[in-house]
Amino acid sequence: MKRNSFSTLFAVWAAILFSTSTFAQKKQQKPNVIFIYADDVGYGDLSSYGATKIATPNIDRIGKEGIRFTNAHTTSATCTPSRFGLLTGKYPWRQKGTGVLPGDASLIIPTDRLTLPKAFQNAGYKTASVGKWHLGLGENNKQINWNEPITKGPNETGFDYAYFFPATSDRVPTVFIENHDVQGLDKSDPIMVDYAKKIGNEPTGLENPDLLKLPASPNHGHNNTIVNGIGRIGWMTGGKQTRWTDEEIAHVFLSKAEQFIEENQKTPFFLYFSLNDIHVPRMPSSQFKGKSQMGLRGDVILQMDWTVGEILKKLDELKLAESTLIIFSSDNGPVLDDGYADKAVELAKGHKPAGALRGGKYSAFEGGSRVPWLARWPQTIKPGTVSDALICQIDMLSSFANFFQQKIEVDDAPDSFNTIDAILGKSKTGRPYLIKQGGALSITRENWKYIEPREGKAIQELTNTDTGNNQAPQLYDLSKDLGEKTNLAAKYPAKVKTMAAELAKIREAGRSR
Incomplete structure (x- = not known):
């Protein structure tokens, strides 16, 4: 009897030990992370955010099976500074030369500091950047030689693999680059x-x-x-053989993203998948041309949604969906006429790209930098969650460094807060405040938003953007006035003074945390 009792006790103890060990391993498992970064997608461009003239079922699926944020932001109302903030954890207005870059600009991401991909590398991940780059290449103030391997780029900032084009699809050079090399280069036809x-x-x-x-x-x-x-x-x-065909860009980037996922399915990976859609020039493949009833801009929204669907299919096919955190967001708000006469304005009637928000790309108003953000990780995020936590892409670096229990040096990610619990839907509290750049700087704390005085046109005529420029201070109560229609600065001068002082203090301090 005693032997049987001892055997039973040992079996129970072993079972508990095994169960605890298994639970600990599962708890400590590192998810694959895919960050899908769309271009110029507005708060109202997705059906999950209220669009009725167009449907985005694949992107919406991420939110249905995970979490959808209503108070998520970029740092800026244009692409280069937003991407800089995402990868460095530093407000772009703190560093000169972070405006919208030409295609021959030098690399603006520091190679000797912690970056988002380096945090993943330090945690044992394989990392990749596929798609639009637009953060410069090569040595500072040194002309790029496109006919030789490029000395500095995504690889030097923390990406093990990179397949990208240098800037935007409306800027030269119109070439694909893999790691350091322009693809299809013929040295007898130099670029x-x-x-x-x-x-x-x-x-x-x-x-x-x-x-x-x-x-x-x-x-x-x-x-x-x-x-x-x-x-x-x-x-x-030059470079005739290297030049892309716009209608094929989405398929090329998708194939490279899927290849990276397949090759790294047995090890944790981080994929920064930066879509060309829906930036100008809008040239969808024949598969989507004419399918949206909203012209070329609508067609590329459908193409973008299809691309996201293909990534979701690939995760299902490889049985990686459960172990992968996938995030979809945008680099800034929407713009319709941004350089090409593609009838985007005329054919958008009945569709509000920024939803109920005021402004769009290039604007200090919410439409410039409040963006869609949906995330799914079945092991952690409760399906169908909707969160109004204040989060910003600049917080990705501190959040994942904290998730991996990594120490951040004092000079790294100076403006990035740890909001990992909010990102994963475990908390409704995000960052305490946020400074954004849309020409004028603004600061948001709780429901109040202050926009500093700035000279300049109130309406940018070329894009018909409500810029937010005003020589007087602006104050809005976003809980009651999300469309920023009523300036309350004259009614609450003490609030204006307090928020202006806080903005000045953070700007002068050189860091937020």
Whole structure:
């Protein structure tokens, strides 16, 4: 009897030990992380955020099976600074040269500091950047030689693998780069790029408008070297074999993203998948052309949603869905006419790209930087969660460093807060306040938003954007006035004084945390 009792006790003890060990292993498991970064997608462009004229079922699925945020933000109302903030944890306005970059700009991400991909590398992840880059390449203030391996780029900032184009699809050079090498390069046809003056004798949109399949909007500057029937910003000569076809970009980037997932399915991976959609020039593949009833901008929204669906299918196929945290967001708010006469304005009737928000891309109002953010991780995030926690992409670095129990040095990620519990739906409390850049700086704390005085046009005529520029201070109660229609600065001067002082203090301090 005693032996049987002892055997039973030992069996129970062993079972408990095994169960505890298994639970600990499962708890400590590192999820794969895929961050899908869309381009120029507004708060109202997705059906899960109220769009009725277009449907985005695949993107919506992430929120249905996970969490959808209503108070998520970029740092800025344009792409380069938003991407800088995401990868460095530093407000872009703290560093010179972080405005919208030309295609031949030097790398602006520091290679000697902690970055988001380096945090994942330090945790044992394989990392990749696929898609739009737009953060510069090569040595500081040194002209890029496109015909030789490029010395600095995504790899030096923490990505093990990179497949990308240098800037945006409306800027030269219109080439794909894998790690350090331009793809398809023929050294007998060398590439040259210039943003100051015309080079070579290739047709331009200005001189040869009859060759354009997508006309340029007047005065936007999209009328330099013609590539694939589209005038670009900047001049390019040579590299005929290297040049992309716009209609194929989405498929090329998707194939590279899927390849990385397949090759790293047995090890934790971080994929920064930066979509070209829905930035201009909007050139969907024939699969989506004419399918949206909203013109080319609507068609590329459908293409973007399909791309996300293909990533979800790949995760299901490889049985990685349960162990993968997938996040979808955008780099700034929406813009309709941003350089090409594609009838986006006329065909958008009945659709509000920014939803109920005021402004859009380039704006200090909420439409410039409050963006969609949906996330799914079946092991952790409760399906169907909706959160109004204040979160910002700049917090990704501190949040994941904390998740991996990594120490952040004092000079790293100075403006990034740990909001991992909010990101994973475990807390309704996000960061305490947020400073955003849309021309003018603004600061939001709780329901109050203060926009500092700034000279400049109230409406940017080229894009018809409500900029938020005002020589007087602006104060809005976002809990009652999300559309920022009523300026309360005159009614609450003490609140204005307090928030202006807080903004000045943070700006002068050089760090937020």
